[in-house]
Amino acid sequence: MSEHSANPSAATATGRSRAVKAVIPAAGLATRFLPATKAVPKELLPVVDRPVLQYIVEEATQAGIGDVLLITGRGKTSMVDHFDRRPDLEARLESKGDAERLAAVRRPSELAEIYTCRQPEQLGLGHAVGYAESHVGDQPFAVLLGDEFVKPSEPLLPAMLELQARTGGIVLAFFEVDPAETKRYGIASVEAAEPELTDIGEVVKVTGMVEKPKPEDAPSNLAVLGRYVLPGRIFDAIRRTEPGSGGEIQLTDAMELLRTEGVPVHAIVYRGTRYDTGMPLGYLQTVVQLACEREDLGAEFRKWLAEFVNNGDETVTEAILNGMREASGGPNT
Template identity: 55%
Template sequence: MAANTSPTSVPVRKAVVPVAGLGTRFVPATKAIPKEMLPVVDKPAIQYVVEEIAAAGIDDAVMVTGRGKGAIEDHFDAAPELESKLEAKGDDARLAAVQASTGLAHLHFVRQGEPKGLGHAVLQGKDHVAGEPFAVLLGDDLIDARETLLQDMIAVRERLGGSVIALLEVDPAQINLYGCAAVEPVAGAAGIGSLGEGDVVQVTELVEKPAVEEAPSNLAVIGRYVLDPAVFAVLEQTPPGRGGEIQLTDALQTLARMDPAEGGGVYGVVFRGRRYDTGDKLDYLKAVVRLAVDREDLGPDFGAWLETFVAGRRVELGSDAGAAGRAAEPSPGTPSAR
């Protein structure tokens, strides 16, 4: 379909990062440590998100936090005692690593008093956003730094207006774990940013965690959004939905039906790159391994060890299978079961 466009020249300069979740999937590790501070190689997961914000040209972000999240604010603050010690030791590499986290963006912090859902968390950033379009990045979603997803989403917003969400094709049997989008193609969108034919779609319907048999597609909503400020007025009128929480998906469904002149219209960017859910144990491990293998300083040695480990594991599994098979065979002189 032809996009019902409302191009905008207002730049995306701000971001909202909800980080108030409890991290229950990682207890006991997250009992006293925010889940966003769990290390992915040698940086906490949340630092990758802030680096992504900076790479997209955004230098102003508000983090929506909750109780027990003080370590996040501390991480992005200066550490003069540590820096002085490293400087005195002449440890320039570690000094640079410590200082890197403090200059990525201007960060602000606001509390979400009660965990009332993602929509409610986004609403806490209203005063800081101050009527401008803005990005939302969920701390659990780690996008490979070589990808340009957020930049491409901003480019779609600038060309077509409205709001833009990131979509990922998933196994249809798992679509009930995500918000799900019904979409129509957008003609002439190839060439926006680094996007190709079919990468930009118009969202016609959004459903939060539908039953598998009722899902309109296998396109899942993942944790990257570029939103028109009209979403705040919609969120304020959105009643609690699934789970008794204010769902951002419900507000986006309303925006999808609104006139573009009023901030309506929702587009999707189908992401085909590397993304990890660091709130999931298996995906977290995949992220650690992949990013370690890709590192110039760690990759060669770690990759070699990994190959040896995997090869040895195959031998072990083969031996175990053989032993199990032998154990199942009847002993000499014992009649076989018929």
């Protein structure tokens, strides 16, 4: 039994159903983390005591999604195992009276219904999402990339689901990047959204998208965050999309194809805290930030960190953490 509360039959005032399924593409080789990821999926690397993937599934369930499809690859079955029950381990913890760890071990299996699909070759994000068609059908669904998540107290996905249910089109999430970094992201050109949508949040209408442009060619500094809410017609667009950047089938290209055919594309500009674990530096920053915020070990860890970086001066540690928060797009709290 999962803990989500969404009703798949519920519809908004527009008569459109809200997305209740999520797809997490997680078949990549994670070469930036080798040799650690030779045997352990990057998505299972721990952030203190929970893997990155669990944070992402928790983000989905917090938004009312209770059906999650993992697009996996060779050697990644352990991702599914993480969300399974472990009766032997649970029995051992119960016999020791360790209720706290017992609850933590059981929690992943209670989050959502977890399904899996194998992507035999990694030929781009669009290619990976295309494998979800038999599971999703023609209904809207969310896509959550497997190497970033947002702060639970600053949610993003609920507003995206609401926006997609109102428009019936494509909904993206953007965050601002340094103009020199546009070559790392999908970048959009935008204009003001319809007035009736602005109550949802900082909503913009997307007028164009380009994958990883050079800084001099970028239409803006609004980068696509790894969250999408898509209509079921995206699958036909993926089939009609030719290989693009890097010889891969890009989801950005499929979405742009639908946009040119009249499908509305909107986005929410996210101003909250985003954790990016896709690169070693970002992963380490995420571990440090979340460890410092933990009630059980944060104070002691911050004290050690202060001693490590500047002989016990905690003001230096706080300045470092503030800089890391700014880099992740979050407030200095």
